[in-house]
Structures are given as C-alpha cells and as structure tokens.
Amino acid sequence: SAVISQKPSRDICQRGTSLTIQCQVDSQVTMMFWYRQQPGQSLTLIATANQGSEATYESGFVIDKFPISRPNLTFSTLTVSNMSPEDSSIYLCSGQTGTAKNIQYFGAGTRLSVL
Amino acid sequence: KQEVTQIPAALSVPEGENLVLNCSFTDSAIYNLQWFRQDPGKGLTSLLLIQSSQREQTSGRLNASLDKSSGRSTLYIAASQPGDSATYLCAVLNQAGTALIFGKGTTLSVSS
Numbered sequence: 001s002a003v004i005s006q007k008p009s010r011d012i013c014q015r016g017t018s019l020t021i022q023c024q025v026d027s028q029v030t031m032m033f034w035y036r037q038q039p040g041q042s043l044t045l046i047a048t049a050n051q052g053s054e055a056t057y058e059s060g061f062v063i064d065k066f067p068i069s070r071p072n073l074t075f076s077t078l079t080v081s082n083m084s085p086e087d088s089s090i091y092l093c094s095g096q097t098g099t100a101k102n103i104q105y106f107g108a109g110t111r112l113s114v115l
Numbered sequence: 116k117q118e119v120t121q122i123p124a125a126l127s128v129p130e131g132e133n134l135v136l137n138c139s140f141t142d143s144a145i146y147n148l149q150w151f152r153q154d155p156g157k158g159l160t161s162l163l164l165i166q167s168s169q170r171e172q173t174s175g176r177l178n179a180s181l182d183k184s185s186g187r188s189t190l191y192i193a194a195s196q197p198g199d200s201a202t203y204l205c206a207v208l209n210q211a212g213t214a215l216i217f218g219k220g221t222t223l224s225v226s227s
Contacts, residue, residue: 001161031212042220043217044217048213048214058214090156092159096212101147101164101166102146104215105161106151106158108158109158111156
C-alpha cells in the first residue's frame with residue numbers, strides 16, 4: 001500500500017488566520033486529492049491537486065479560500081485561508097495509485113479547530 | 116450527481132455476532148467501490164476494494180459484495196469483535212477514476 005504522510009496532525013487557530021497543511025506521498029501515487037470531513041459528516045472532496053498547475057475544485061470550494069499547490073509528483077499543500085469557526089474540520093489528503101485498480105490511500109488527517 | 120447512502124447509520128451488537136452493513140449508490144457507472152474503516156479522530160484505512168467487473172472480495176472475516184446493476188454493496192463482518200468498533204465508510208470511484216464519493220458511514224459498536 002502507498003504511504004501518505006500529513007502534517008500537522010492537529011492545530012488550534014484563531015479566526016482570520018491561515019493554516020497550511022502538508023502532504024507527502026510515496027512514488028506509487030499518481031493522483032492526489034484533498035477532502036474535508038466536518039463534524040459528524042462524511043468526507044467531501046475539495047479538489048484534485050494537479051502537478052505543476054492549478055488544482056481542480058469541486059462545486060462549493062474556491063481557490064481563494066483553499067489554495068492548493070503540488071510542485072512535484074509526491075508533495076502537495078492545502079491552505080485554509082481567513083479561517084472562521086465553520087472551517088473546523090478534519091482535512092485529509094489522499095493519493096491514488098496509477099495501477100488499473102485505482103486504489104485511494106489516505107493520510108491520518110489534520111484536525112483543525114478555529115476559535 | 117452520484118449519491119451514496121449507507122444503512123444503518125449506527126449499529127450495536129454483542130461480540131460474536133455476524134453482521135451486514137449496506138451501501139447503495141444512484142449511478143451504476145462506477146470504476147470501483149471501496150470500503151474504509153475510520154477510528155475516532157483518525158484517518159481512513161482501506162478494507163476492501165471491488166472493481167466494477169467483480170462481484171465480491173474477501174479479506175479475513177470481511178466479505179464485500181457488489182451488485183452494480185442495482186447500485187448496491189454489502190459488507191459482511193463475521194464473528195464480530197470489540198476491536199471492530201469503528202465507523203465504516205463506503206465510497207464509489209467515478210468511471211473516469213477522478214472522484215471518490217463517500218457515504219455518511221455506519222458507526223459500529225461491538226460489546227464484549
């Protein structure tokens with residue numbers, strides 16, 4: 001299985017600030033994704049992180065709020081900008097293998113609390 | 116738009132029982148279906164993956180089936196143990212292989 005490393009594992013932030021979450025994957029991964037899991041809810045896809053170009057965002061998510069970078073094949077960052085308490089969630093990075101199976105593996109997540 | 120539904124939302128059973136978790140999806144044009152386990156405050160662990168051309172997959176005490184035409188999957192857990200207590204998530208990958216859509220999960224509690 002692929003190894004997905006994510007940091008920080010948790011953070012408590014003040015309203016109006018920004019937090020950047022890092023995700024490192026191993027070389028088996030071709031596609032990378034960012035998800036949000038709000039309290040008591042399931043996972044919602046934020047965007048697909050594209051290597052060397054702008055991320056592809058899902059409906060309801062915008063680049064100004066969730067800028068994403070993927071400078072190389074194995075590293076990506078998600079920034080949660082101008083945070084409000086409604087942004088308190090678990091943010092998860094995933095990597096999908098390039099094999100025919102297209103299995104997605106997940107990092108341990110970043111638990112974010114905004115005060 | 117693909118929607119994934121999991122029933123029941125929560126389930127409590129005594130240790131040793133066999134149980135079935137259900138997942139349904141509205142669009143049968145999927146690439147694969149994955150079952151995940153999530154422990155409180157943790158990330159996701161992949162349990163089983165079923166390709167769209169397959170009918171079932173087994174791993175230890177877990178067996179997952181897929182009926183793509185009716186948009187249904189089940190996860191069967193045999194001889195449940197307290198360590199099986201977690202939230203189980205079902206997710207379908209779209210045919211293009213670019214988006215994984217999750218259900219809300221079934222929270223399982225196994226008592227000793």
